[in-house]
Amino acid sequence: MxxxxxxxxxxxxxxxxxxxxxxxxxxLAQRRxxxxxxxxLLAPRDRNKTLTCLAGAEPVVGAxxxxxxxxxxxxxxxTWDPERVNARRLELLLQGEATAPHAGGVLVIxxxxxxxxxxxxxxxxxxxxxxxxxxDNAMVTVTTLWAxxxxxxxxxxxxxTPAHHFPRGKSDPAFRTKWKIAAQLACQARSLGIAFRAAVxxxxxxxxxxxxxxxxxxxxxxxxAVKRRRGVWAYGDQARTxxxxxxELAWHGPEEPGAWTPVVRTFRDGHTATWWAxxxxxxxxxxxxxxxxxxxxxxxxxxxxxxxxxxxxDLPRPGSPRAAESPYPPADLAxxxxxxxxxxxxxxxxxxxxxELGWADFQVRSNVAIRRHQTLxxxxxxxxxxxxxTSAGPESTSTLVPEADAGERGPGTAGPAPTAVLAxxxxxxxRLADPVDRAATLVAGLVQRAPSTRxxxxxxxxxxxxxPEPLPPELTNHR
Numbered sequence: 001m002x003x004x005x006x007x008x009x010x011x012x013x014x015x016x017x018x019x020x021x022x023x024x025x026x027x028l029a030q031r032r033x034x035x036x037x038x039x040x041l042l043a044p045r046d047r048n049k050t051l052t053c054l055a056g057a058e059p060v061v062g063a064x065x066x067x068x069x070x071x072x073x074x075x076x077x078x079t080w081d082p083e084r085v086n087a088r089r090l091e092l093l094l095q096g097e098a099t100a101p102h103a104g105g106v107l108v109i110x111x112x113x114x115x116x117x118x119x120x121x122x123x124x125x126x127x128x129x130x131x132x133x134x135x136d137n138a139m140v141t142v143t144t145l146w147a148x149x150x151x152x153x154x155x156x157x158x159x160x161t162p163a164h165h166f167p168r169g170k171s172d173p174a175f176r177t178k179w180k181i182a183a184q185l186a187c188q189a190r191s192l193g194i195a196f197r198a199a200v201x202x203x204x205x206x207x208x209x210x211x212x213x214x215x216x217x218x219x220x221x222x223x224x225a226v227k228r229r230r231g232v233w234a235y236g237d238q239a240r241t242x243x244x245x246x247x248e249l250a251w252h253g254p255e256e257p258g259a260w261t262p263v264v265r266t267f268r269d270g271h272t273a274t275w276w277a278x279x280x281x282x283x284x285x286x287x288x289x290x291x292x293x294x295x296x297x298x299x300x301x302x303x304x305x306x307x308x309x310x311x312x313x314d315l316p317r318p319g320s321p322r323a324a325e326s327p328y329p330p331a332d333l334a335x336x337x338x339x340x341x342x343x344x345x346x347x348x349x350x351x352x353x354x355x356e357l358g359w360a361d362f363q364v365r366s367n368v369a370i371r372r373h374q375t376l377x378x379x380x381x382x383x384x385x386x387x388x389x390t391s392a393g394p395e396s397t398s399t400l401v402p403e404a405d406a407g408e409r410g411p412g413t414a415g416p417a418p419t420a421v422l423a424x425x426x427x428x429x430x431r432l433a434d435p436v437d438r439a440a441t442l443v444a445g446l447v448q449r450a451p452s453t454r455x456x457x458x459x460x461x462x463x464x465x466x467x468p469e470p471l472p473p474e475l476t477n478h479r
Contacts (some may be wrong), residue, residue: 004028014042017383020092024084033074034376040071041357041380049358051075060292075369082368082375086156089194089375089382092131095154099194099385105148106339107220108346109182109201111160113140114360122367125162127393141374144189145346146196152345153376153385154193154353156185159370169416179211186220193288197335198315198328200343203227206312212291216314221328223313223339226293228305242310243303245280245293251300260300263334265341276300277333279317288320296337353377
């Protein structure tokens with residue numbers, strides 16, 4: 001076999017990261033496309049990161065430029081497998097000394113929707129968008145994310161396909177609900193050997209009995225929010241809700257807390273807050289049942305809606321009869337609150353991949369092109385952690401937990417602003433958690449440190465073609 005043709009290197013520290021994926025691409029054009037796409041995603045931009053933007057071309061009129069067409073072909077028509085690329089990304093994260101998952105982390109399950117026009121794009125249809133609080137034409141992606149108090153990164157993402165895309169609608173064998181997709185992703189994370197204390201999700205998933213049963217059958221422990229007015233576990237005048245169960249717990253003030261236990265939460269900016277938590281009883285849910293109902297609140301006397309969590313978990317209570325027979329270590333009230341508190345990192349992650357890395361900026365229609373774009377965005381996200389970790393000094397050991405944030409699900413109490421930007425630009429944009437401030441310096445210099453000579457065009461099975469002329473200045477926005 002002949003030696004592979006060398007690929008023009010990506011700028012700065014990105015080359016070392018991109019080179020670890022080279023064996024997954026069969027041609028020079030694919031290896032170059034991978035580098036160029038990541039560079040475009042990571043570099044600061046003043047507009048949406050569509051293909052013309054990633055190539056540095058003017059919108060609309062620059063769409064036919066060869067540099068844009070190369071990226072279009074790489075995303076839509078090339079033969080590389082996004083699943084293999086994502087598996088390699090996870091392999092690198094799992095093997096990294098600073099990013100390897102551990103049993104104290106959590107598996108966050110959620111979905112995210114983005115508005116999309118038209119009807120010809122895969123997975124697009126009229127769906128509920130919690131971020132906007134309305135039903136609109138959109139694409140929704142179910143995601144999983146691993147997180148602890150110090151870092152977080154996406155694991156898998158699968159777009160949800162509305163029923164009207166299938167010949168038989170919801171009765172079609174290929175149709176999958178969002179919770180079915182989420183359960184399969186949780187099992188996939190477990191099968192990869194990714195360690196986590198429990199799977200967490202908000203009320204959109206926690207209210208689904210079938211979803212919780214599916215996770216329990218798959219031996220995936222969970223801590224999930226349920227809505228305060230959710231469901232009925234009794235008949236007639238005995239019907240109650242989680243908020244009713246919480247109000248029945250004894251409380252006579254901080255000096256005589258009764259059934260409530262103080263739980264100190266430490267937030268990312270260093271400040272602390274004392275919450276109160278208790279095991280409540282609601283129908284067959286109870287402290288020693290197969291499912292516990294844990295209530296955590298900032299004020300047991302008023303149970304403020306935006307500062308009270310109603311959590312369903314199958315983690316046993318310490319000292320309970322289930323503790324000896326359960327396959328999961330017991331979790332006291334403070335541990336249950338800690339686990340669910342980490343869930344908010346996924347809202348921060350959504351903001352970063354969307355506002356900084358262009359998660360929803362794709363202008364392609366096919367399923368494979370969309371999946372490839374999402375995989376490349378996640379690769380760019382993972383690179384920021386690696387670049388930041390390798391250039392960072394000793395890591396802070398303080399406990400860092402974000403505040404409650406409704407994020408994708410709608411307005412709520414925003415958490416404190418983290419301290420490091422993903423890429424230089426508008427300081428009001430979302431920021432990444434420690435330690436990606438080091439990566440910001442590296443990433444922001446990608447364009448400035450790019451080679452002064454233009455990268456050769458991809459291999460088109462002709463070795464004697466002349467390189468294309470550089471993009472004229474009027475077609476660029478960053479030269």
